[in-house]
Amino acid sequence: MSQRTIRVRPYAPGPPRTIGSVFLAASMIALACASLGSCGGDDVMTGDVMTTIESIGGELSHPDGVRVEVPAGALGDPARFAITRVGLPAPLPGNILPGDRAFAIETDATELHLPVIVEFDAAGIDPLLPPGAVAIYSWDGAGWSTVGGDGDGFTVRTEVTGFSVFILGTGASLHKKVDFSPTASAWPVVVRPFEYVLARPDLDAPIGNVSVAVFPRAGYTGRMSLPQGQYSFCIDWHTDETDELSQLIYYHYFLGTVPTAPAIILAEGTNDTVPPVLYVSDSGATAQGRCPPPQNLGPTPPPGTGVNLGDPEVTLTWNNTHDLDLWVWGPNGVVIGWGSPGPAADTGRLDRDDLCQPRSAGGPEHIYWTDPAELFGGQYSVWVHFYENCDDPDEPPPATDPNATSLPRVRMVHRETVRFFPGLTVPELVMREEQWCEIFNFTPAGITWMCGDDARPCCGPPPG
Structure with missing residues (x-):
């Protein structure tokens, strides 16, 4: 049996709170101040947790599992940082599923000289997922982008050069690691993706404008995690000189061009154990100024999945x-599924139903409530039905094929607990067409049973 516990709060529908970002134009700062109601004094910034970080560096942690680490030299002056748990401003793109909840990170710093680290607790992520299926995503006010994420099974972390709403997400497009090793360099060097073409734009998000940055220094190899695709990079750094406005002078150069001569091609067969290494320095043909933002030369990922956050919530994916x-x-005649998506009498609803046409990559399907207090008293049961073998879409459903099998994966979050089926010690369930299998039982108080907890059969006729 596998059970991991995280802190979970009910999702509160509505727009996210206004957040700050470094490198904001004056008009954006004014807009943020207007929405917060003030721009003077200590009342401008609020958050679940706050702190002031000095130029020597420091960190801020949220009790629900996200941390910001500011390295020495990133700040020229002390700055305030805040982290607030928020709702999703929009669905994630490319069939990416939220791994936990979203957090707004803001600061009153006007400049970052080095990237900072954003780290998520990975307790809400299926432990059986491959590491490359997990990444951190950022909301820029108009859309989601991937900002990478290097995981060790306990945390997922990445380096960013700006702040917004961040969330841990899981998808089918595996991210690949790239290491950057500095050659002779007198300054901290920052590496950023520049031109790129995603191999699977239908499964992932564009590259973040503020992020996927690493800062190799002497004796240190920086790491970046990127979706499969082709990439060139921009390298920038600053000297100790300053211009007439007392700002550090920055220089940059480009490594590779897309699509003619990419610096790296990350394909499905890329070796994950030994990431490719690119060497960077502060020499060569350079130009003054910061690196331009990443440029997507390929198709744009499709709109989001429409999956909301809730408590309880159940998510189904498959292989x-x-x-x-x-x-x-559930009690009192509650039935939620594609034939009765809701909202039901207890407000539960199905907000994502996956069909054969257009063909999916194995889900997701998702049922959620916004608050466990809305549940009726008594026991609920979660079932999975293998409805149709989509390998033969011209056959009228259900096209029963005794050789057709599928491996369901179900994640349930309820009352600060998240459970995954199958788990670390629970074997996969091989389902056949037209088969029904019960995966979870729960009550308003919490999850009471999961397939594999005991000898009770999981598959058989459904209640209805």
Whole structure:
């Protein structure tokens, strides 16, 4: 049995709170001040947790599992930092599922000389997922982008050069690691993606404008985690000189061009154990100024999945393009599934139903409530139905094929607990077409049973 516990708060619908960002134009700062109601005194910035960080560096941690680490030299003057738990401003793109909740990170710093680290607790992520399926995503006010994320099974961290709303997400497009090793360099060097083409734009997000930055220094190899695709990079650094406005002077140069001569191609067969290494320095043909933002030369990822955050919530994914369905039976005649998506009498609803056409990459399907207090008293049961073998879309459903199988994965969050089926010690369930299998039982108080907890059969006729 596998059980991991995280802190979970009910999702509160509505727009996210206004957040700050470094390198903001004056008009954006004015807009932020207007929405906060003031720009004078200590009342401008608020958050669940706050602190002031000096130029020698420091960190700020949120009790729900996110941390900001500011290295020495990143700040020229002391600055305030705040972290606030927020709702999703928009669905994540490319069938990316939220791994936990979203956090707004803000600061009153006007400049960062080095990237800072954003780190998430990975307790809400399925431990059986490959590391490259997990990444950190950032909201820029108009859309989501990936900002990378290097995980060790306990945390996922990345380096960024600006702040916004961040969330840990999981997807089917595996991210690949790239190491950057400094050659002779007198200054801290920052590496950023420049031109790129995603290999699977249908499964991932664009590259973040403020992020996926690393800062190799003498004796240190920086690491970046990127979606599969082709990339060139921009390298920038600053000297100790200052201009007439007392700002550090920056220089940059480019490494590779896309699509003619990319610096790196990250493909499905890329070796994850030994990441490719690119060498960077502060020499060569350079230009003055900061690096330009990343440029996507390929197709834009499609709109988001429409998956919301809730408590409780159940998410179904699987390993192929068959059609599996998620259902919940509850007290007082509650039935939630594709035939009755809700909202039900207890406000539960199905907000994502995955079909054969257009073919999916194995989900997701998702049922959620906004507050466990809305549940009726008594027991609920979560079921998965293998509805159709989509390998033969011309056959009228259900096209029963005794050889068609699928491996469901179900994640349930309820009352500060997240459980995954299958788990570390629970074997996978091989489902066949038209089969029904019960995966979870729960009550308003919490999750009470998962398939594999005991000898009770998981598959059989559903309640309805």
